[in-house]
Amino acid sequence: xxxxxxxxxxxxxxxxxxxxxxxxEYESRVREEIQRELQKEAELLASDEQKKEDERIESGKKxxxxxxxxxxxxxxxHIILFSxxxxxxxxxxxxxxxxxxxxxxxxGLFGGAPGARAIHHFFxxxxxxxxxxxxxxxxxxxxxxxxxxxxxxxxRDFSDVYNQIRYFLGFRKEKVKYGRFSYIEKFDYWxxxxxxxxxxxxxxxxxxxxGKFEPIIFGEINLAWGPEIITNYVHAIAxxxxxxxxxxxxxxxxxxxxxxxxxxxxxxxxxxxxLTGKITEKEMKDEHALEYEKMMxxxxxxxx
Amino acid sequence: xxxxxxxxxxxKLMGIxxxxxxxxxxxxxxxxxxxxxxxxxxxxxxxxxxxxxxxxFKLKNDDGSVKQLFVNDSLLxxxxxxxxxxxxxxxxxxxITAFGHxxxxxxxxxxxxxxxxxxxxxxETEKYLEFQESxxxxxxxxxxxxxxxCQSCHGSHDIVKRKSLxxxxxxxxxxxxxxxxxLDIYAVYxxxxxxxxxxxKNNADVPSCTDCHGEHTIKKHDDPLSxxxxxxxxxxxxxxxxxxxxxxxxxxxxxxxxxxxSSYHGIAVQFGEKTVANCASCHGVHDIRxxxxxxxxxxxxxxxxxxxxxxxxxxxxxxxxxxxxxxHNEDSGSIYYxxxxxxxxxxxxxxxLAIHVMLDLFRKLxxxxxxxx
Numbered sequence: 155x156x157x158x159x160x161x162x163x164x165x166x167x168x169x170x171x172x173x174x175x176x177x178x179e180y181e182s183r184v185r186e187e188i189q190r191e192l193q194k195e196a197e198l199l200a201s202d203e204q205k206k207e208d209e210r211i212e213s214g215k216k217x218x219x220x221x222x223x224x225x226x227x228x229x230x231x232h233i234i235l236f237s238x239x240x241x242x243x244x245x246x247x248x249x250x251x252x253x254x255x256x257x258x259x260x261x262g263l264f265g266g267a268p269g270a271r272a273i274h275h276f277f278x279x280x281x282x283x284x285x286x287x288x289x290x291x292x293x294x295x296x297x298x299x300x301x302x303x304x305x306x307x308x309x310r311d312f313s314d315v316y317n318q319i320r321y322f323l324g325f326r327k328e329k330v331k332y333g334r335f336s337y338i339e340k341f342d343y344w345x346x347x348x349x350x351x352x353x354x355x356x357x358x359x360x361x362x363x364x365g366k367f368e369p370i371i372f373g374e375i376n377l378a379w380g381p382e383i384i385t386n387y388v389h390a391i392a393x394x395x396x397x398x399x400x401x402x403x404x405x406x407x408x409x410x411x412x413x414x415x416x417x418x419x420x421x422x423x424x425x426x427x428x429l430t431g432k433i434t435e436k437e438m439k440d441e442h443a444l445e446y447e448k449m450m451x452x453x454x455x456x457x458x
Numbered sequence: 459x460x461x462x463x464x465x466x467x468x469x470k471l472m473g474i475x476x477x478x479x480x481x482x483x484x485x486x487x488x489x490x491x492x493x494x495x496x497x498x499x500x501x502x503x504x505x506x507x508x509x510x511x512x513x514x515f516k517l518k519n520d521d522g523s524v525k526q527l528f529v530n531d532s533l534l535x536x537x538x539x540x541x542x543x544x545x546x547x548x549x550x551x552x553x554i555t556a557f558g559h560x561x562x563x564x565x566x567x568x569x570x571x572x573x574x575x576x577x578x579x580x581x582e583t584e585k586y587l588e589f590q591e592s593x594x595x596x597x598x599x600x601x602x603x604x605x606x607x608c609q610s611c612h613g614s615h616d617i618v619k620r621k622s623l624x625x626x627x628x629x630x631x632x633x634x635x636x637x638x639x640x641l642d643i644y645a646v647y648x649x650x651x652x653x654x655x656x657x658x659k660n661n662a663d664v665p666s667c668t669d670c671h672g673e674h675t676i677k678k679h680d681d682p683l684s685x686x687x688x689x690x691x692x693x694x695x696x697x698x699x700x701x702x703x704x705x706x707x708x709x710x711x712x713x714x715x716x717x718x719x720s721s722y723h724g725i726a727v728q729f730g731e732k733t734v735a736n737c738a739s740c741h742g743v744h745d746i747r748x749x750x751x752x753x754x755x756x757x758x759x760x761x762x763x764x765x766x767x768x769x770x771x772x773x774x775x776x777x778x779x780x781x782x783x784x785x786h787n788e789d790s791g792s793i794y795y796x797x798x799x800x801x802x803x804x805x806x807x808x809x810x811l812a813i814h815v816m817l818d819l820f821r822k823l824x825x826x827x828x829x830x831x
Binding site: 249252253258261262266267268270319321322323324363364365366378380381382384385386387388389390391393394395398399401402405406409410413418419420 | 719722724725726728729730731733734769771772773775776777778779780781783785792793796797800801803804807808811812814815817818819820821822824826
């Protein structure tokens with residue numbers, strides 16, 4: 155029996171021994187596996203965080219602060235105004251230079267003088283309507299009223315012109331600080347005001363003298379009483395003013411307004427404010443420092 | 459070669475040769491003298507003038523009309539064609555018998571001689587090429603029996619050189635030539651300012667028919683190439699009415715064409731518009747009269763009616779104020795000052811704005827340079 159027991163013991167021990175060594179082997183393998191898994195997880199986690207960090211940085215860059223300068227209503231008014239003005243210039247100014255080949259081409263595009271006249275009358279109607287709408291806007295809209303008062307010229311504008319020229323020439327180191335509207339913008343606004351009154355006024359006189367008005371889609375509008383009140387002499391005066399003011403307005407728009415909003419090296423190819431209505435914080439600080447300061451002060455006051 | 463050498467060496471033969479040459483030269487001389495165009499044509503013309511030299515030589519047509527066949531020899535002798543024969547022009551008449559020649563004689567074709575580089579030395583001209591495009595030639599092509607050819611205007615046997623007439627005589631003659639067919643227009647023209655100046659005051663500055671309509675180039679007034687076409691007429695009138703040289707004599711302003719060009723009518727015309735007023739729409743065509751003439755279209759009593767042709771709403775207001783207005787002339791009243799005001803307003807505004815733009819650019823360029831350093 156002893157012999158038999160011995161053999162059994164030996165066998166068992168051998169089993170034990172092999173089991174242990176094998177288990178150890180498995181254990182080490184599983185351990186390695188777990189370690190690898192953990193490492194991978196850690197790496198993934200790290201890269202995720204990196205990504206999030208990157209995104210955060212990027213979005214932080216994009217998230218420059220914009221300030222709304224013109225509301226949608228005002229922007230649409232501007233778009234209608236300039237569309238009408240461009241078409242009126244294209245169909246009107248060539249008449250002042252009939253011998254010029256560019257004029258001949260431009261009027262040819264509209265099928266000669268009668269076509270150009272019908273299109274001119276159509277956009278003239280557009281200009282009259284947008285002019286009246288803007289008047290109502292400045293009275294009834296709180297934005298319009300506020301901007302209207304901001305646009306009124308004051309003594310400060312004259313000192314601004316003086317200081318701006320000193321800055322241009324290098325006699326003044328720091329930039330001139332402007333409010334919501336600089337003297338340039340005030341000039342633009344009142345130039346358009348003057349232009350609209352002149353052009354619409356004299357245009358209506360010519361229209362009444364003719365006794366008819368033919369904007370393309372509305373056919374012919376007849377006002378037979380027109381010639382009863384307008385004499386040929388008054389018509390001639392209106393025509394002279396209409397023609398002269400048209401040339402002045404065209405030159406100011408192309409030479410002055412286009413420089414300020416398109417060809418100016420800081421704006422080229424164009425200032426997008428007419429589309430988005432927004433300007434960046436930098437532009438706000440550069441061009442409308444006083445308005446910015448006022449805004450910040452208001453914010454602080456509200457915050458407190 | 460050989461025979462000539464023999465002849466030259468032989469004295470007798472040489473003598474005969476010399477006589478021969480002499481005879482040959484003399485015979486050529488005599489022959490050419492006999493055949494000189496003057497002698498020849500005179501002989502031939504004498505033959506034709508046996509019949510055509512009689513003043514009462516006429517032909518009665520079947521329809522009863524009478525055709526003059528008399529050729530005035532004294533007029534022909536004074537014409538530039540005095541030295542050529544009847545046959546040179548009437549080249550289809552080849553046979554003349556005791557009973558005369560063939561009945562249906564062709565019309566004379568002047569271009570038989572008058573073309574460029576012609577060998578007979580007829581005055582060279584390319585006018586007949588211009589004439590090909592004219593309304594008269596187009597009518598001839600259509601077979602219009604009344605349409606004129608060269609001799610209808612220039613004359614046939616009584617043709618005279620243009621240079622032999624003074625410009626006054628020429629202008630008067632032209633009106634009479636055109637009046638042969640266009641008699642109604644002649645009657646209207648004669649009483650117009652142009653016609654009365656020409657006929658009553660013998661003024662050679664006024665236009666007669668061809669000055670406006672062209673000579674050989676004459677076209678219908680509705681042909682775009684015509685000098686009196688709706689969009690071209692102001693330029694044709696302007697040849698005189700824009701000329702200071704002509705108009706300073708009469709104390710009339712020569713800026714009428716310029717002021718028309720700057721009016722809406724003139725502008726639209728320059729863009730090819732035909733329905734707007736041109737010179738003739740207001741002033742008339744052949745019946746142009748001075749403003750103080752009660753029959754004038756632009757007499758204050760008639761002007762509303764004249765404007766009313768195109769502007770049905772025209773009323774007395776249309777007559778208040780000048781039509782031919784020059785804003786740069788002091789006598790246009792307030793318009794002169796308005797025009798001046800806008801001129802200076804534009805110049806000053808653009809000057810100041812340009813300075814502002816340039817200062818802005820100057821500052822920005824300087825700033826950029828400072829940054830790049």
